[in-house]
Amino acid sequence: MPPADPHSNPLVRKLDNFARLSFEERRILHHAATERVRRIGARESLVHEGGKPPDISLLLSGWACRYKMLSDGRRQILAFLIPGDLFEQNGHVLREMDHSIGTLTPVEVGEIARPRFDEVLSERPRIAQGLLWDTLVGAAIQREWTVNLGRRDAPERVGHLLCELFVRLQSVGLTLGNRCDLPLTQNELADATGMSTVHVNRTIQDLRAANLIILREKTLTIPDMDTLKRATRFSPTYLHLQRVGGHLDASD
Amino acid sequence: MPPADPHSNPLVRKLDNFARLSFEERRILHHAATERVRRIGARESLVHEGGKPPDISLLLSGWACRYKMLSDGRRQILAFLIPGDLFEQNGHVLREMDHSIGTLTPVEVGEIARPRFDEVLSERPRIAQGLLWDTLVGAAIQREWTVNLGRRDAPERVGHLLCELFVRLQSVGLTLGNRCDLPLTQNELADATGMSTVHVNRTIQDLRAANLIILREKTLTIPDMDTLKRATRFSPTYLHLQRVGGHLDASD
DNA sequence: CGACGCCTTGACTAATCTCAAGGGTGGTGG
DNA sequence: CCACCACCCTTGAGATTAGTCAAGGCGTCG
Known part of the structure; x- marks a missing residue:
């Protein structure tokens, strides 16, 4: 059962980091x-590469990820989806998915039909702006992952990812x-950081030994x-959490 | 001097891969x-990390790139911008840039003021859809780079990037x-693929020896x-060039 | 009680980086 | 006009990082 109180809706909470919504908007x-x-179990497929993009979906609880498989079985996780994350907001524009989405834990997913969504956006410009901000932050995160994979060494890479996830969880x-909570296996962390599972394991042990993280x-x-x-070398700037839309705050 | 003929405008050409614009829209x-x-020389800064996002800009000719520097001088190139690429379409939503943009060759950049841009979008929904498509393709490219850096080995990585650039150039x-034309140094290829310059050099030689590319x-x-x-393992699906908005084609 | 998934460890291998140096080219200033 | 410098491409050698393979422990669940 999704929570009845708008304030505990993770998307509503997230958007507060951009601009304050009015009571009615919430x-x-x-x-x-x-x-x-929809309620879905752990490790199930939500959306399949090559398939039609789904309705606009909001992760209400649980974790999921975007990922892509190579023909020989290698997997790259492209993004972690946590509560409050909206996915395929503009899916209808493309013919087919270029990657897959799957759950990591049991999840609750709210689905919003396109016409209903468009109605909300056109009637509530503050919500539209907030969701645009959210999309831009998503793109910034993807860029940061590019930096992570391309130019950071193993301890930085894993530690940076954990920092990011912590801050994002904090924002909701x-x-x-x-x-x-961090319901990820070391294998999933490996597929997200472009490392082998064994190396992630050793890297985590190093981070633990340096007392940088406690993970169990x-x-x-x-x-x-x-x-x-x-x-x-984590700087949270790219998450743009500094209420950049504060001038749009609702007054009620 | 920018070309006088709309058909030679690289953005107009690119959008044709989504849906045919009317004569008037072009x-x-x-x-x-x-x-x-604006005309700008090679290796100059267009936008600085931490600074204010610029006006909406369109690269009319030449190459540029998005990149991010780490504190110790490591650089990761996040994206190559080629003619027809629009950047910071939604820059006004964020307070500051989370990465930099610089030229690689001399470029011509068209700048569009926000009000003018909004006017075009609201009066011309087909253009708005086309630009949304372009943005989504940009996000898909960023995801593909994540795969490239995370899970492909050196020859795949370099070759895949060259494939992508060729197809993108073809589309404009x-x-x-x-x-x-490929006006990139091996050092720039290295910063894009997350490799060292030396290793890029050796990898290119391997690709050459296998007669996969000729690059000089x-x-x-x-x-x-x-x-x-x-x-x-290059599949162009993620570039979504299959005229996915064909049902919106203009009839004139 | 298995079977399985996950975390962990060791030993070995392979990929990649670093450092160093040389050759070529183009541009610049004397 | 030429010397010099900067940048780029190239090569070699050695160091380092990360991956692979294999195995064992531990907890959970049917």
Whole structure:
């Protein structure tokens, strides 16, 4: 059951990092996103490369990822989807998916039909701006992953990714102090960072030994965020969380 | 001097790969993009990380790139911009640039003021759709680079990039048979593929020895595209060039 | 009680980087 | 006009990083 309270809707929370929505806007957005909710188990396929793009979908709970398989079985994870992430917002423009999307944990996905979505956007420009901001941040994250894979060494790469995930989870209220859930296997981290599973394992052990992270039982603890940021050259600028649309804030 | 004929405008040509524009739309788009043209030399900065996003800009001729520097001087090239590429279409939404843009060759850049741009979009939905398509293709390219850096070995990586550039150049009419200009140094290829310059050099020699590419004096020749595609596991699907908006074609 | 997935370790191999140096070319200033 | 410099491409040798293969422990779930 999706939460009844708009304020606990992770997309609503995320957009607060851009500009404050009005009470009415929160209600509308939450309602549209929870009218039709699918519950899906872990490690299932949501969208298949080559297939038709799905309806606009919002991850309400759980984790998923975009990924691409090569013909010989190599997999690259392109992005992690966490609660509050909208996917295929503009899917209807393309004929077919160029990558796949699959769940990592059990998830709840809210599906919004195109006409309903367009209606919300045209009636609520602040929401439209917020979702545009979200799309741009998504592109910035993809660029940062390019940097990560291309120019950072193993400890930086893994640590940087963990930093990013922590900050993103924080922006939707899914952290508790310096801790958060991290339901990823080392194999998934490897496919996201372009490394082998064995090397991820050794790298994590190094990060642990340097007391940069504590990671066990699917929980990540960051003892000292500043130190980890410095060690991994993480600068959160690219996440554009500084309420860049603050001038659009609703007044109610 | 920008070309006077809309049909030779590289953006107009590119959008033809999505849906056919009307005569009037071509004229409007070309006109808006060439009202104010800046000419800039090679290896100059167009936009600086941390600075304010620029006006909407269209690369009319020459090459540029998006890139990011790390604090110790490592550079990652995030994207190559070729004629017809629009950049910072939605820059106004973000407060500051999270990466830089610089020229690689001398370029001509058309700048379009935001109000003028919005006017064109709202009056010409087919252009708006085309530019949205272009943005989505840009995101798909960024994802493909993620795959390239994360999961392909050196020869695949370089060859795949060359395939992509060739096909993109083709889509704006900048190839001649199986040849195209490729004004990149091996150092720039290295920063794009996440490799060292030395290794790029050796990899190119391997590709040459296998007769997959001919690359000299800034000209790339691909003797057999099918073989190169197979060797580098290149599938052009992600470029979405199959006229996916064909149902929107103008009738004049 | 297996079977399986996940994390871990060791030993070995392969890919890639770094450092160093030389040749070619084009542009610039004396 | 020529010397010089900067940049680019190339090559070799050695160091380093990361991958592969193989195996064992541990917990979970049917």
